[in-house]
Amino acid sequence: MIAYVIRRLLHTVLVVFAISLLIFFSIRLTGDPVTVMFSAGEPTKEAIEEVRRNLGLDQPLYVQYLIFLKGLVTFDFGESFRSHMPVMDLIMERAGATLALAIGGTIVSILIAFPVGIISAVKRGSIVDFFGRIFSLIGISFPNFWLGIMLILIFAVNLKWLPSSGFEGPQHLILPSITLGMILSGILARLVRSSMLEVMNQQYVSTAKSKGISDWAVIIKHAFRNALLPTITFLGLQFGSLLGGTVIVETIFSWPGIGRLIIDAINQRDYPVIQGGVIFLAVIMVVVNLIVDLSYSLIDPRIKTGGSGRA
Amino acid sequence: MVQKVLEIDKLKVGINDDGNKIAIVNGISFSLQKGETLGIVGESGCGKSMTSLSLMGLLPPGVEWLDGDIKTESLHFKDFKKKDWRKIRGKRIAMIFQEPMSSLNPVYTIGKQIMEMILSHENISKKQARERALEMLKLVGIPRPEQVLDEYPYQLSGGMRQRVMIAIALSCNPEILIADEPTTALDVTIQAQILELMKKLQEQLNMSIVLITHDLGVVAEMCDRVIVMYAGEIVEEAQVVELFDRPRHPYTKGLLSSLPDVNEEKEYLSSIPGVVPAPGKMPAGCRFAARCSFAHERCKNTPPLFEVNGSKVKCWLYENGDSEAVL
Structure with a gap:
């Protein structure tokens, strides 16, 4: 290990x-x-x-x-x-904001997509599944700048509940996280649904049912845990790209993140900032992938990283 | 005095396609005695697995309980809510499946999977459940049971996994064990060991076994009584010796004659011509008639189950008992 x-x-x-x-x-x-x-x-x-x-x-x-x-x-x-x-100071100054937004977006997407995906799969073919799939489709096909602007209009301009720009406190995180999370959750819900459907047909799910445990114990403990593997892979990759690729959302919400730092630097041909920013993102991406790979063996004991142990 | 532990009464299971009901299991009735092993034999698609799944309330999505009842002395399964099924499953009726390689959850330890069953039915501590799990592993003859408790299914062979499945199934002392092709996926020597184990435990725990199989060798080895199913119906029911000595229904005869015999040198194995008709496309009258070499006029009407010398057979040839059945 x-x-x-x-x-x-x-x-x-x-x-x-x-x-x-x-x-x-x-x-x-x-x-x-x-x-x-x-x-x-x-x-x-x-x-x-x-x-x-x-x-x-x-x-x-x-x-x-x-x-x-x-x-x-x-x-x-x-x-x-x-x-x-x-350049290191510039990046560090902004890394916090980028990380906060990536984590926020990921959490929102998990909170939405896991329940939607699971219920869709369990109630396959029902009206709930229908709405779940419509939701995924909307999530996938909506442009995130539109959703971001809409959220600003409703919650910042009309209702004045939440700030529309900057990053000065946790409340600033809400709208951009929802914007990012909603978009992500479309694809994620689809992935969760299809992995769940595959797993629900497995024999061990029948075994679990035959034990007389509750339906939800069967679904969450036995099916979902096994459906998690492809989902974690996707989330890891997604998290990596969130760190670098949230430029649109960062722009809408005037978010002081790394994405915007790099874009501005490119426009000004500020070589050291571009180099530093890109390398920083690359390192983060590699580290996230490593964490994803290591987490596999936590979820599925059959996967032993490093190739040692029994086959 | 034999005690009935389960009675299946005109059970009808099938697909309900907007009120258009297609029966997969078509109104079968039989009972299960305490301590006996009842075999259910038939080709793939004859409804034997659906019958066993309906005993557990585990019909796959799309397949419904259409009619009939399953009864114990005090319970009517047809009135069951989800909660009632959960009390039955594992506690009174347990099940083992065909594929030991995939019937254990890959992400939990063996111990955890046995304990889950015990903890969901019995009010005992985790420590006690773990001890019981260990006992069960010893009971089913797993070597190094202490270690296996903390191992994962991928670390065990198919035969060992099936032993674990049996340990899970028997951990709450069920009255009935349903075994759906328990040895089909195992190689022959392991098959014999598993059958041996089931037989030993049955005597020890005095439970009834419903053994679903298409393997007549397994039936001869294990069963007291046999039900032969064809196209969703019972065509013959007999004591095991009687069935092998004197098969009555033409379908049963066909099944038996398609078994290879070591004492006989044959170039080809005999087989029954034709295939089982699909559910929803069942012929009127006797469902086997189209493949039967004895078919005659009367077979256009559905025969009842005739009682013949303690056996039951669904064939017009036995309308007047064995005497007139000149075959």
């Missing part, structure tokens, strides 16, 4: 190295950052050279990369071209 975790973490180092190569060179294909900085007026050649020197952009590319790599080893992503703040 421990050997497995160590192996996976070494794997992570390789992944980060590959991504550092990819991101470093690919953003440099987008053009010269210095020209964007002088958007107003006509800069002199000397002024441009001066800025380049200050930012270290006058060095040959491979030297720049080695400097970047050296920083990476010490968790130092350099300074922002714009604000001149350390």
